[in-house]
Amino acid sequence: MSFKVPRGTQDILPEQTPKWQKVESIMRELCRVYRYKEIRTPIFEQTELFQRGVGDTTDIVQKEMYTFEDRGGRSLTLRPEGTASAVRSFVEHKMFGLPDQPIKLSYVGPMFRYERQQAGRYRQFVQFGVEAIGSADPAIDAEVISLAMDIYQSVGLKDLKLVINSLGDKETRDSHRTALINHFKPSIEEFCSDCQKRLEKNPLRILDCKIDHEHPLMESAPALTEYLTEASAQYFAEVKKYLEILGIEYVVDPNLVRGLDYYNHTAFEIMSTSKGFGAITTLCGGGRYNGLVEDIGGPDVPGIGFAMSIERLLLALEAEGVELDVEDGLDVYVIAMGEAAKQKAVELLSSFRTKGISADMDYIDRKMKAQMKSADRLGAKYVIVIGDTELEESAVNVKEMESGNQEKVAFHDLVNYLQK
Structure with missing residues (x-):
């Protein structure tokens, strides 16, 4: 009998690992400069953590999690992303009580999602991410975005595009939710079964549908930015101002929504514009998640972060023909x-x-x-x-x-x- 790696996984061979080590060393050095300290959390957590933290209307929770029951009858899940675990640790260890806030964390490690394998996308993949928990200052949003851009530029990538949006506060989301329901409801039977279920639960998730993304109603859907409260609009304006101070170019996309339920206010993605990269251009995504700490059992503490796949970073380097300077002699x-x-x-x-x-x-x-x-x-x-x-x-x-x-x-x- 012959054995092969499970579908959706890969062996990273000795001739490939120097590139991984180089990229990870650049990430760690920039985290040192930015003062994001590494946290290491378990590879599996209680299933409810991700149901509550990631959101039960997301594709991740509904379709992609590796969930199992241990010998004690407890439901556990291999972590599909890093934010929920980092926030759980923040709450459990009462980091909100430490004198120096915000708490700035970084992590790198394997994540697991049962999804269709594509170029640079695996069922076990390595994700690097950061979280800044404890500040609602627009300047920290710009800092987090700056760190992500610095990583890509430090490894040698040039074909990059930063796309940002505001998902607003609760009042904004409620108004926009009503508008989306009214927009999609008359023709909802033309959409996939998932979108039909999302219409009442979380219509914003319809805009993130991979099946119906070319439906005409997607293009004409009411933009969330049209429903921003004065406070949300001011917050978004200040984030953009700080990005301009940092010299970071950006594009505002009113239809940008992240695939996780916990985002509000700032949302962003960094994309590859290289011709050889492929149809799925997203390299990195993140945003603000005020309310998530409270949902996981902590105090009402704001936060923002991002996550990036190292596999897709390496794919972007290959697409641009960038050779990493690795010493393996x-x-x-x-x-x-x-x-x-x-x-x-x-x-x-x-x-x-x-x-x-x-x-x-x-x-x-x-x-x-x-x-x-x-x-x-x-x-x-x-x-x-x-x-x-x-x-x-x-x-x-x-x-x-x-x-x-x-x-x-x-x-x-x-x-x-x-x-x-």
């Missing part, structure tokens, strides 16, 4: 001829690695010519050959692979020589 390859030389090689490898010098050797007793080819394939900067003569003289010729130059160096001075 080998400093020194040691070739040993004979058992005594092999013992010395093992000793030298240990001394090199202790000082941070990457080193390797042959472990399958290949001939010298085959070992030299291996050193070349591995991109070794230097090669050392140890035989009986070298053991007698306690010195070796260190060959620089790029130039072909060789220099004789005593065993005891090899570390210093390679460090220089």
Whole structure:
């Protein structure tokens, strides 16, 4: 019997992981600069957390969650996104009581959604995200968007478009909800069964439908921005002002709605405009979620965040032809001829690695010519050959692979020589 990875998952092979590590290191460094500290939450949580936090009218909750019952009869779900878990931790550990607010968190890890596999979209995918919880200042909205843009630009992406919208406050949403029901109700039978169910529960979700997105009524649907209260309109204006201060270009799309129920006020997506990227252009999405902390059992504390798929980030790099500057080369390859030389090689490898010098050797007793080819394939900067003569003289010729130059160096001075 042969085994393969489950549908919708992938193996990230050793030749691919340096790119992942590079991207993640850039994210972590920018989080350090912006002061978003890493949080690590469980891969599974109580199912009700996502039903309440993500929203029971969303595709995620209705169709895409991996839910199971444990041996104690408890319903658990593999996390489909990171915000609900981060907010749960914020509430459980009473971070709202800490003196320095807002609490700025970041996370990276696997998420799970049962959806149709597409380019850059998997059922197990790696998501990076940030949350700023505890401030209703429009400036923090702009900061969160700025961090997301900085990440994409720092890895080398140029074909980017930021799209923003305001989902308004409760009064705005109630007025808009009534307008949407009146707009769609006469022709709702022309829409998919999901949209028909959403009409009364959450008509805003109809605008996010992947099946009926080209229906004429979508284009003519009442825009949420037309129903903004004075306070909501002022908030959105200030977010835009701060984006302009930061020099971040944006496009306002009145039909932009995020696929999660907890968003209000600012919503945004960052898209790839590269021709080779594909039909689904969204790289990153986020927004403000005032009310979510309270829904999960905490105080009435505002928050904003975003999440991005690392798989789709790497796909965008490929579409733009951007090569990441990753260092995966080998400093020194040691070739040993004979058992005594092999013992010395093992000793030298240990001394090199202790000082941070990457080193390797042959472990399958290949001939010298085959070992030299291996050193070349591995991109070794230097090669050392140890035989009986070298053991007698306690010195070796260190060959620089790029130039072909060789220099004789005593065993005891090899570390210093390679460090220089």
